[in-house]
Amino acid sequence: MRTVLFALCIAFAAIGPARSQDDAHTITVTGISSFKLVETLLPKFTERSGIKVNLQILPYPQLRARAMADLVGGTANSDIYLQDIIWLGEWAKGGYVRPLDDLFARDAAEVKMDDILPGAFNALSRWDGKIWSVPVGAFYFIDYYRTDLFAERGLAPPVTLDDVDRAAAALTDPAQNRFGIAMAYQRGGPIASWFLATYAGAGGTLLTDPPRNFRPTLDSKLALSVLTHYVGWLKSAPRGAIGYHWNDQTVAMQTGRLAMAPTFSVNGAEFVKKENSVVSDKVGFTYMPRADAAQKPVIPFGGWAAAINAHSAKTEAAWTFLKFILSPEAQRDLGKLSGTPVLYSALNDPELQKLYPWLPFIAAAEKAGAIHPDYRPRYAFYPQIEDVLGLQLNKAALGQTTPEQALAEAQSAITAIVKGAGYPAE
Amino acid sequence: MRRTLLLTIESSALQVAAGLGVALLFNRNWPGMGAIRTLFLAPMMIAPLFVGMIWRLMLSDDFGVVRYLFSLAGVSEPPLWLDDPDWALQTVVFVSVWEWTAFAMLFVIAGLQAIPGDVMEAASLDGCGAWQRFRHMTWPLLRPTLLAVALFRVIDGFKLFDIIFAMTAGGPGDATTTLSYFVYQQGLAFFDLGYAATLALVMLGMVAVLTAPLLRGGTERSAA
Incomplete structure (x- = not known):
């Protein structure tokens, strides 16, 4: 018996180094469901680099919880985390992820910076x-809007908030199960994010002038006007829209129930996929409505990045993976599936442009500097802002408070959050 | 706090009552009863998060089967179960009862089967009707079991989170924001871990206070 145990110990000891060697060539990447598409590219990556990828896909709240536990705890259960745009400031300030300037500079010949959408x-x-x-x-x-319905009624694509009101009312026909517009109205992230995108499109920014002044602007006439329109659109929306998450809005558009669905391009991609949508060949697109037609249009921006855990011991392997993801070839392949590439070369790819007709529009907006990155402030306190704003906006949508009351409550709560986090708000 | 107490007390009471009713119904040796009992346990075997997701889909006003069934019954506009502040908490209670009644039933069936058959038979021979047998024999003998079930359900009800997370995210408005959901937000959404830990301790104290009468009831009964 002792001999057998001794032999087993020896065997384990022999296997140990082999396993750890293997581990050194395996990186763990933890991301959100939309990143699962990358799975199709992993065999190619492993074949070229010899690095295996353990891909972990989690729902948004779980990704946030796991990433924060790992990053704040100073462990490296995952070498790479997908980072939502709104987490950038928090992760950078906390030193949770590794700065990449030196790696970009070292591999400048490999990574074409001027090809990345600025x-x-x-x-x-x-x-x-x-x-x-x-x-x-x-x-x-x-x-996004339905070209066929707008053409039927002789309507031009909406430019202003008033245009959206008129088009939404004209195109609503409950008897035909068709509605003018639906936004996200569910409490929390959905309504806060969709409202702020509408506010930004109309020319607003939530905070006055960060990093100098973080005072919220929800007491402005513009904020009230945008919220009044936003809540008013419920009259032209399906009855259940009051509880819509953005996924519900996507499904409503895909199933042909909506005439307009302002949303992120990643959801817009689902509108034009023949296998998923009954309106795939009837989808038009334009800027978010402005308060005034003379205003310069902007495109509220969101999205995901990949960051290397500051405590990862596999920086080189992780960086090799990030370079691969950023390569024109991978971006083209991923872009075909998601419609959300991050390189000019992919945006200008004719095949991608055929699949997602708004890509030239995006490329032009990028060149013109019309991208609004801070429509949701990228600071550590944003989740709290989103919660209080999401609650107050939802109450206004439910008719529990007036838009004025909701914005006043949110203004005061957000000011307290910002000041509590140590930022000036005068 | 009021919502948390309402949810806990209402869902626990309904689960125990429904569990007792179903157990009395199923405590028979009819053919196929074993299979029916097993089927009845199915909701309990589904992870609560998925229970919430499934019910959210079923209750969708756009394409949910519940609205379709109402339309068959001639009701074209049933309430917005999850999106109307007057209905949302009651809908969460309903789904919780749907999921956990089987748990109560399981306990009560075990309690019923532990009651000696000859005692009940003697009561029948003495002329006791079904109601009298239940009132004076089954109920007193089942009381410790029911208290134990109630204890478990109150504890679980107080920390109910998954169903709310998946179905309503605390809304509409704050209609379903319970203490446990609030703790989740503080801890895992805002990462204010100190505050969340403090709230969790307060919750522990409250559960202890809430369950003390149940524990006392069970102990007194045992001592008697």
Whole structure:
């Protein structure tokens, strides 16, 4: 018996180094469901680099919880985490992820910086003058609409908030199960994010002038006007829209129930996929409605980047993976599936443009600097802002408070959050 | 706090009552009863998060089966179960009862089967009707079991989180924001771990206070 045990110990000891050697060539990447598409590219990556990827896909709240536990705890259960745009400031300030400037500089010949979409790169990866991550998915908030329904009624694509009101009312026909517009109205992230995108499109910004002045602007006439329109659109929305998450809005558009669905381009991609949508060949797009037609249009921006855990011992392997994801070839392949590439070369690819007709529009907006990266402030306190704003907006949508009351409550709560976090708000 | 107490007390009471009713119904040796009992346990075997997701889909006003069934019954506009502040908490209670009644039933069936058959038979021979047998024999003998079930359900009800997370995210408005959901937000959404830990300790104290009468009831009964 002793001999057998001794032999087993020897065997384990022999296997040990082999396993750890194997582990050194395996990186763990933890991301959100939209990043699962990368799975199709992993065999190619492993074949070229010899690095295996353990891909962990989690729902948004779990990703946030696991990433924060790992990053704050100073452990490295995952070498790379997908980073939502709104986490950038928090992760950079906390030193949770590794700055990538030296690696970008070292491999400048390999990574073509001028091919990366500047709006996306600045919004997703640059903070306090440093690069903290690599953009992997660029989501542009634009107003999708049904070309056939607008043509039937002789309506032009909406330019202003008033245009949206008129078009939504004209195109609503409950008897035919068709509605003019639906936004996200569910409490929390959905309504806060969709409202702020509408506010930004109309020319507003939530905070006055960060980093100098973080005073919220919800007491402005513009904020009230936008919220009044936003809540008013419920009259032209399906009855259940009051509880819509953005996924519900996507499904409603895909199933032909909506005439307009302002949303991120990653959801817009689902509208034009023949296998998923009954309106795939009837989808038009334009900027988010403005308060005044004379205003310069902007595109609220969101999206995802990939960052290297500051405590990862596998920086080189992780960086090799990030370079692969950022390569024109991978971006083209991923872009075909998601419609959200982060390189000009992929945006200008004719095959991609055929699949997602708004890509030239995005490329032009990027060139014109029309991207609004801070429609949701990229600071550590944003989740709290989103919660209080999401609650007050939802109450206004439910009719429990007036838009004025909701905005006043949110203004006061957000000011307290910002000041509590130590930022000036005068 | 009021919502948390309402949810806990209402869902626990309904689960125990429904569990007792179903157990009395199923405590028979009819053919196929074993299979029916097993089927009845199915909701309990589904992870609560998925229970919430499934019910959210079923209750969708756009394409949910519940609205379809109402339309068959001639009701074209049933309440917005999850999106109307007057209904949302009651809908969460309903789903919780749907999931956990089987748990109560399981306990009560075990309690019923532990009651000696000859005692009940003697009562029948003495002329006791079904109601009298239940009132004076089954109920007193089942009381410790029911208290134990209530204890478990109150504890679980107080920390109910998954169903709310998946179905309503604390809304509409703050209609379903319970203490446990609030703790989740503080801890895992805002990462204010100190505050969340403090709230969790307060919750522990409250559960202890809430369950003390149940524990006392069970102990007194045992001592008697």
